[in-house]
Amino acid sequence: MSGPEFEGTDGVDPDLVSEGDDRGGSREGDGNADGPSPDGGHSPGPSTHTVRLELVDEPGQLLAALQPIANNGGNLLSIYHERGNKTPRGRIPVEVDFEATEERFDGIVEALREAGVNVMQAGTEEYAEELTIVVFGHLIDTDLSDTLRRIEGCASASVADVSLAAPQGTEDVSSARLRVEARAGETTDALAAVRSIAEEKGLRVVEPLTGVEA
């Protein structure tokens, strides 16, 4: 959908939301949100957070997604979505910046997830770690694009690159090399997700030996 803007469709109170261009600035603080507080000991004040959400393309979705933020003590700063851009699952990615204390932030992410909102990315970390994985088996028969979409769909991973080798034609065993980007500290989750999707489809995964620069 590249149609109406969310704000219009969903009737979010414009006072609550200021869709601004301050996103660049608002991101900065987040990385250190859980870093040491300068005066050591006192609980840190509110800081800015970015969450990436995936919304179903239906009216009312944005409001439903924003309520858990406001209801749990978050102060909305901006909402951003790339018009016309959809996730591989046909959902609409939205980035929301808001202010909250560290404690409340965790509660907000939890509340969002409880409300059925798919939180793609919370915090400011970009996909920081790259994993190369080889998958083999009946890749084509088991719908490779569905496999990739489902890897993409898991919160901690994104598929950056795919190379396929199907020497015996599409019906036989083939292999694919995937470059998967995972958020810092979440490579284990990303690998577990790939593994469970593969298991379900009867594919085998050759995982990288991570943490060993051997």
Place this chain on the structure above:
Amino acid sequence: MKLAVVGAGAVGRSVVELAGEYGHEVVAVADSQSAIVEPEGVDAEAVLTRKAEIGVVGDDDPDDALAADYDVLVEATPTTLGDAEPGFTHLKAALERDRHVVLANKGPVAERFGDVRALEADSAGDVRFEATVGGAIPAISTVEDVEPGHVTAIRGVLNGTANFILTRMAAEGLDYDHVLAEAQDLGVAEADPSFDVEGTDAALKCVILSNVLSFGAADDLESAREFTLADAEVAGIRDIPGSALRLAAEDGRTVRLIGEATGETVRVAPRLIPENGTLAVNGTQNIVQIETTHAGRLNISGRGAGGPETASAVLGDVGRLE
């Protein structure tokens, strides 16, 4: 030391042949059908010739070797799963007589480590088993030197047959079946290669290492976690297509059957590693990589199997018992 060698296969025969060179004396040898007991020391050459020519080592009963007057029982019968017999019974017989045991057989320490340690605790004899992991590579004694409590993980390539197959598949662009047949012709793979290519053998070695870490770091036998093959997550290399190795190579990587032991988990699986990395040993070579808290990472590579190589580890253990 006076040795009784039980099992006269590739390993047992090499122990018989080389013991003298290491200053030890073989007083008894047994295979599955026969035994020879010589309190003054057997004539190694004669025993080996007899085994080669008529298939038995002597005229005595195998049990006579267990009853002989020895200091160290060298257990080199086949590795079995589950109850680890007949190796376990041989080990028990020796410990109950307050004799030492050196194992080449992985069964007792992979499947019944707790039982082995309990018997050892009640005996004046000790049990050593360097040869069970990585053949000639001194993996276990290195872990003992560093101290199990200061080892955070051990990983490596622990099966030469699987490594040979993966190396050849990558180098020649050949398929698994083709390379397996070649490995069988060369005597690198057995007629039934399941134990090696399905990861079981590497898993047993990792289970043993996990037991060494777990029991070595525990305050007492009761609080140590015991591992068996059932605790290992195991995947082999049988199904890996040549295309998977090609895709790995295009990206500067290769696939190796990597075993990991942490004292909490045991895992064996084909893994992607850098093509020129330390762990990417070639052919039948093995490597053991030990991650320590204060000594960094230690790498030891070498021959993971073979009669003389494994006998060298056995005789090293015998030396440590002196």
